Amino acid sequence: MLVKVFYTHAGCTLVALNPFQPIPDLYTLDVMKEYHGAPQPQEFKPHIFIVAEEAYRNVQGQLEPVNQSLVVSGESGAGKTWTSRCLMKYYATVAASSSVVKSQDTVERIERRVLDSNPIMEAFGNACTLRNNNSSRFGKYIQLQLDRCQLLVGASVQTYLLEKSRVACQLANERNFHIFYQMMKMATDEQRKEWKMPPGQCFVWLPNSEKTVEEDCFHETVEAMVHLGINTERQRQIFRILAGILQLGNVNFYSSTDESQPCNLDEQSKGIGSDLLLCVPAEELQMCLRVRMLKAGKQSVLKPCSQAECSMRRDCLAKVIYAQLFDWLVTFINNSICADKSTWCNFIGVLDVYGFECFQINNLEQLCINYANEKLQQHFVSHYLRAQQVRRPSTLHAEMLTTLHLRVLQESRLNRVSDAKTLRVRLEKELCDNANISWDKFSKEPHFTVAHYAGKVHYQIQGMVEKNKDPVPPELSSLLQKSDNPLLHQIFTDKETENPTTKGLSKVTVVSKFKNSLESLMKILHTTTPHYTRCIKPNPDCFNGCSLTTVRLSCSWRPVASWRLFISVLLAFQ
């Protein structure tokens, strides 16, 4: 009989092979109990529960550093989210004890809430892509909070870089975020009426809706919302906002024959109901999408937008609403599951971030994601070398100099207007002595190529600066503040208070925000005991006939050679 093996150890790393099918008896309650109760779990067959148990025992043993981080890595579709869920379920089971003095009810509720954060975040943050039907389009770090008796008393979630562009633009054969399809497929007649979504209506922003994926389960999302304390009225507000976004996608603009006049909307677009769903005045919404306000000193001038600009403003409106709604949800979840600081003393963190990305066209998002992967790889390499008692080569000095040097240079660049070609020339000048970046001077599309630890990636320069600034026209923000939807109103009013546009304060850009959150993540990782799990996708077609006995693994970890270069390039866009 062929015994299928899905886990093995490679040095200090657990290698997990995605079986692409449910494996009966691999993750049952009994198996959890077996690993948890074993005097020496390491002597058992390799399993994700060994990693989980080892981290748990480290906390019990109170050996410094007591806090633990479980770093789950791998390419898209390799099984990171699945593994993270497994780890959370493990702790929700073994770190809950019926013998606790606290009421059983409270204990159950917190474990359940922690687990219920998953379906909500997956519904709003995951999508069907070419590589994975349930691909996380954001990164997350979950801290499971343990009290003095090592019982799970709460959790907190930090998310990174939601791919909000997906709301308004999906690659061929990919889909928008699951939640939209869940709504469309599972709505009751009453909801359809409320959401202005008659059966059979097509939405431009919902491609491939005929495809059925396991994740299209609206009831599970709603049930999780209820458990986390999102009441029916709040749910209504959320779904109306989402329906409003969908309707926005069906709005079309036509250039006016008179250039001094705003673009036209077709009759269908006028009656589409986004204004009603987003609870904003119809005329003002149409105006904001088609006319921009230019400030000249104290005076403002109104200028009609071109057809392309109107579409960009429509997409921008949808993206900013969705991203803010996602952030609101994460904050709500945190408020619901986070324990009071006085009640917990240690944590086990589970990190599930985007894997290394290399597409045909790569831009700022990939640069950030791959930078994060380089940092994690570097963290892994230094931990591995420490474990092998090999002295680390010191790169800190050079690194600091590079960063400092470039930062000084970049300060003078802020707000400088430049096209892609000029920017390429500037970057090349600055980074010409770095062996890990190369330039193709003759290419039509200005780009640069970075030799990553995982392979070479070409990055398109066109649009990078704009993506980094990620501007939201002020007219759109003030329109949303006027919304009669209490949630939309709250989200955009809070945002305004959080980020006052005070002159002189450094601007928050995509890179600066990402860099800050990555830095704080790395700080946390450095103060915890790390455990690495590398998930492997045995084939690109998600074929389910492989096991570690049939796949030859390449465990050659190439050293990070280029991560310093990232700081330079990313700083250039700050």
Ligand SMILES: Nc1ncnc2c1ncn2[C@@H]1O[C@H](COP(=O)(O)OP(=O)(O)OP(=O)(O)O)[C@@H](O)[C@H]1O
């Ligand atoms: N241990 C497992 N047992 C059974 N199926 C699994 C397992 N791990 C992964 N899968 C299957 O593989 C799919 C992809 O896994 P998952 O979503 O966890 O990948 P990922 O690495 O998080 O990808 P992405 O980076 O795109 O989010 C899952 O939806 C599930 O069907």
